[in-house]
Amino acid sequence: MLRLYNTMTQSVDEFRPIDDNKVGLYTCGLTVYNYAHIGNLRMYVFEDILKRVLRFCGYQIRHVMNITDVGHLTSDADTGEDKMEKGAAREGKTAWEIAEFYQQAFVADLDRLNIIPPDVWCKATDHIPEQIALVRKLEEKGFTYVIDGDGVYFDTSRLSDYGKLVRLDAEGLKAGARVDVVAGKRNVTDFALWKFSPQGSKRQMEWPSPWGVGFPGWHTECSAMAVKYLGERLDIHCGGVDHKSVHHTNEIAQTESAYGHKWVNWWMHGEWLVLPKEGGEAAKMSKSSGEFLTLDYLIKRGYDPRAFRYYCLNAHYRQQLAFSWEALDAAGIGYNRLKRTVLDLRGQHRKADGPITKHMDRFRAAVEDDLNMPRALAAMWAATKDEQAPPGRRYATLVDMDRVLGLGVEKMEEEQLAISPEEIAKLIDERAAARKAKDFARADQIRSQLGAKGIVLEDSRGGTTWRRA
Numbered sequence: 001m002l003r004l005y006n007t008m009t010q011s012v013d014e015f016r017p018i019d020d021n022k023v024g025l026y027t028c029g030l031t032v033y034n035y036a037h038i039g040n041l042r043m044y045v046f047e048d049i050l051k052r053v054l055r056f057c058g059y060q061i062r063h064v065m066n067i068t069d070v071g072h073l074t075s076d077a078d079t080g081e082d083k084m085e086k087g088a089a090r091e092g093k094t095a096w097e098i099a100e101f102y103q104q105a106f107v108a109d110l111d112r113l114n115i116i117p118p119d120v121w122c123k124a125t126d127h128i129p130e131q132i133a134l135v136r137k138l139e140e141k142g143f144t145y146v147i148d149g150d151g152v153y154f155d156t157s158r159l160s161d162y163g164k165l166v167r168l169d170a171e172g173l174k175a176g177a178r179v180d181v182v183a184g185k186r187n188v189t190d191f192a193l194w195k196f197s198p199q200g201s202k203r204q205m206e207w208p209s210p211w212g213v214g215f216p217g218w219h220t221e222c223s224a225m226a227v228k229y230l231g232e233r234l235d236i237h238c239g240g241v242d243h244k245s246v247h248h249t250n251e252i253a254q255t256e257s258a259y260g261h262k263w264v265n266w267w268m269h270g271e272w273l274v275l276p277k278e279g280g281e282a283a284k285m286s287k288s289s290g291e292f293l294t295l296d297y298l299i300k301r302g303y304d305p306r307a308f309r310y311y312c313l314n315a316h317y318r319q320q321l322a323f324s325w326e327a328l329d330a331a332g333i334g335y336n337r338l339k340r341t342v343l344d345l346r347g348q349h350r351k352a353d354g355p356i357t358k359h360m361d362r363f364r365a366a367v368e369d370d371l372n373m374p375r376a377l378a379a380m381w382a383a384t385k386d387e388q389a390p391p392g393r394r395y396a397t398l399v400d401m402d403r404v405l406g407l408g409v410e411k412m413e414e415e416q417l418a419i420s421p422e423e424i425a426k427l428i429d430e431r432a433a434a435r436k437a438k439d440f441a442r443a444d445q446i447r448s449q450l451g452a453k454g455i456v457l458e459d460s461r462g463g464t465t466w467r468r469a
């Protein structure tokens, strides 16, 4: 029995789809004005695990992911620059070029992490008529008002349950609100459905609408596209925890107002990847803070993208994951140990060898318990070490578990591990030279590169020695 945490009920509940064994899944995609950072990617690994667990449990999934390529402003309060135009200015390209480039980079990142692509990719700019139709519907029902020179807004005071996802207290919010950042907003929680292009200037991305030339508000796209591809009632909607109080809260308000009934059964949110700060609170990795790491950078430092995936699986999706190079190195070593084990066991596998029920049961119990991947990994390691069981059957067990883990067990190859002692010695010399020249970034990169091949370095006064992990 699959049990999943639902942000709406705040409890772990037995999962039941609306329609027999079919599951509709909508996941908020990337805002493509820059590369995805590894915090974003942690989120997409979580959603991939969810999808794989649903499949493992026998469900058929229809998965839709959007690409935000317009309308996401630098402030969640409907003010600030459009992130796309900001990205375009930074790189001296058009917003359209930026969107195309970073979307492709994002798709490539997902592929390298062995993330199963969605059935439908949809871009905000390809769905302007659908978004206008949604705003029209809300207007007809009396949920909107226009602020001259600014945009069309949703009047949240029309709803008695606005903010139910995060148990927002609308009265408390009203009393506590000091500044209303958008002049003319009736309530602090009101949000833009459609924004007008600034008077006297032309935006790169703008469209005519019944209210004036402009562009959709950020939340409008997800409601319009989710309903278009998955219908008026949805099984699961996911995103990061930062989406709960504004983005998803507003998606709920506008969709349920437009259609007059409950929209989503399960809301699931992934916790952040954070950067620990010495003597302070850990900070969310974010694009705007400037301090963000990309998958490309990890690869340049010698890490296998699958080792990053393995690293993500070591924490439950509802727990923050504190990033450190040491932790990533440890994950890299664990991943290599798995590879070595897989290769050893595979050599003794025969066609008739099936998975071991005892271990599969333990694994299933873990993944069905709100995707408890740390426990699932423990079950996986226990299976590898089960000396009572024939090696071929242990291999078959790993292959079966990999339907969820997605670590690429069947594709693991010897050469990915191989490195000769001569090559190691050369890299150790190069690292010593880099340290002497105080090029610590290069020195760290070499250490990681060797770590990724399962080689651990030990520094002492006498020099550096190495061993296989």
Ligand code: AMP
Pocket: 028, 029, 030, 031, 032, 038, 039, 040, 041, 042, 043, 068, 239, 240, 241, 242, 243, 270, 271, 272, 273, 274, 284, 285, 286
């Ligand atoms: P964005 O491109 O800002 O729309 O973000 C894409 C997705 O990544 C959203 O679901 C965010 O909630 C999620 N996200 C952003 N930063 C982090 C982080 N540091 N850790 C985990 N998820 C994140």
Ligand code: ZN
Pocket: 027, 028, 029, 222, 247
């Ligand atoms: Zn969204």
